[in-house]
Amino acid sequence: ARTTMRSLLLRGGVAVAALVARATLGIKEDGVLVLKASNFENHVNEHYAAGVMVLFYAEWCEHCAKFLPEYAAAAEELAGEVTLAKIADADVAKQYDISTYPSIRWLRQGRVVEARASERGEVVRAARRLSQDRCRVLTTSVDEAFDARGVRVIGFFKSQKTKAAKAFLKAVDEFKYPVEFFIAASPELKAAAFERAGLNETAGPAMLLLKPYDELYCAEAVVEKKKIAKFIEREMMPKIVPFLPEYMDMIFSGPIQMHAIFAVDELTDALKATLYAAAEAHRGKILHLLMFRPAEDELEDENAEEARRQMAGVWDFLGIESTPALIVSDMTVATRDEPRGSQTKFEGDMLDQDAVIEFERPFAARHVARKAGLDPKMSEIMAEPKLQEMLKDPKMGTMFQIMGMPKKYVDLYKDEL
Known part of the structure; x- marks a missing residue:
């Protein structure tokens, strides 16, 4: 029992x-x-x-x-x-x-x-x-990095034990966007990489960013962790991104959630010049998207038709009645209750580059302010164009500090805008 x-x-x-x-x-x-x-x-x-x-x-x-x-x-x-x-x-x-x-x-x-x-x-x-491992070590060749697809960053250091290398590896660990990282401690590999990229070799610890668009290669000296991440976030994104389903991950999961959507029937040379001028002026702060009017007729291919319906839905949501049109979509204010953020339409001449750049400037400032962790009210204050112009003057910057504005805000706008 x-x-x-x-x-x-x-x-x-x-x-x-x-x-x-x-x-x-x-x-x-x-x-x-x-x-x-x-x-x-x-x-x-x-x-x-x-x-x-x-x-x-x-x-x-x-x-x-x-x-x-x-x-x-x-x-x-x-x-x-x-x-x-x-x-x-x-x-x-x-x-x-x-x-x-x-x-x-x-x-x-x-x-x-x-x-x-x-x-x-x-x-x-x-x-x-x-x-995959966040950072792969290159020992004999840079081919692995150059032959890979997407955005890649190679860090060059005397040793992984140096202060600069540790800052780089720390930034890699914390970087949350889809970038492949490599590290090398060979002067020969560094020289070979810069020669292959067609760039003058940067003295000391350096990063080389490779991408399949725009200027293809760009380099930066390695300093502190924040500046490493800032350089990569700014340079990893294309100047212009097609607003298509295959780019949705880049658009809505990337580091820039302030979007300027250029909606067109046809991209003329004049419109292209405006688009690129604005994209260059606010690079790293506003992501510029190019969207063509969706076809009205249904498509036979099931996947193509689904993509057409998605684009038509976005077109209708943005309220685009005539082209060309420019809408800034601020996704930094998106919430659980309002996941679409806010949209603002440009009412001026799309061929006036200066007017388009000025229209976008407050949105670039909002991106900077919110990324710096400022509360929404302070972000709006710092986004005022007149305030930005005043902060460019060193004397006015000092006066604002005397009046109680934290120095970090003044420095932020001097550096970013």
Whole structure:
């Protein structure tokens, strides 16, 4: 009887342990780890080093229901390579600033990176890209960096133990946008890279940024961590981005959430000159998007038709009645209740470059102010064109400090604007 009782207790203990483990560690459903609020943090910590991709969804969401099979198919393809998880918990989603479903986040080593994907292949590509080591070491050649696609940054140092190298690696760890990083400690590799890029070699610790558009290559001396990130954020984005579905990740997940949308039927040389002048004037502060009027007739190809409908929906939302048109979309004020931000239309002559640049200037200032962490009210004050002009005068800057304006605000606008 004792043996029977003991075996029953043992079996009961095993069953309880299994239930506890199931609740704590999560279970897999179609290859996807199912998480709850009770085990979410433990699971993220468990995958701190390797990282985990998490799909935030809601049971009532129709888009989620359509996407879940795609996500499961990606999990099957990535089995043993990258862990994919999902959670349907509004409170946990709120902690990660999730405002729409479905939303994907890559969590690794304390970093949270948004990943945009609508089908299996996009999930797989995003997971593989994000799970790679943040910074690869180049020892014998720079070919790996030059032959890769997308935006790449190579840091050149005497040693990874130097202060500059540590600042670079720290910036890499904290950088949340899709950039591939490399590091090298060979003077020969540095010389070879700058020669291949057609640039004069920068003395001392340096970064070389490679991109598949605009000027292709640009270099900067390595200084402090903040300036490293600032240089990369400014230079990684194209001057002009086509407003097309395949660029949505770059547009809405990139470092610049102040968008100037140029809507046209045809891009004439005069309009192109205005667009590029404005893009150059506010580079790093406003992302300039080029949007052509969507076709009115339905397309036979299913994917092309879906893209056409999306673009037509955006066109209607922006209220574009005639072209050319310029609308600044401020996504820095987007909230859970109003995820579309705010939109302001330019009412002047689109061929007047100075007028367009001046129209955009306050929005560039808002981007700078909000990125610096100023509250909305102070951001609006600092966005006033007259105030910006006054701050350019050293005497006026000193006077503003005497009147109580913090020096960091004065310096911010001198440096940025």
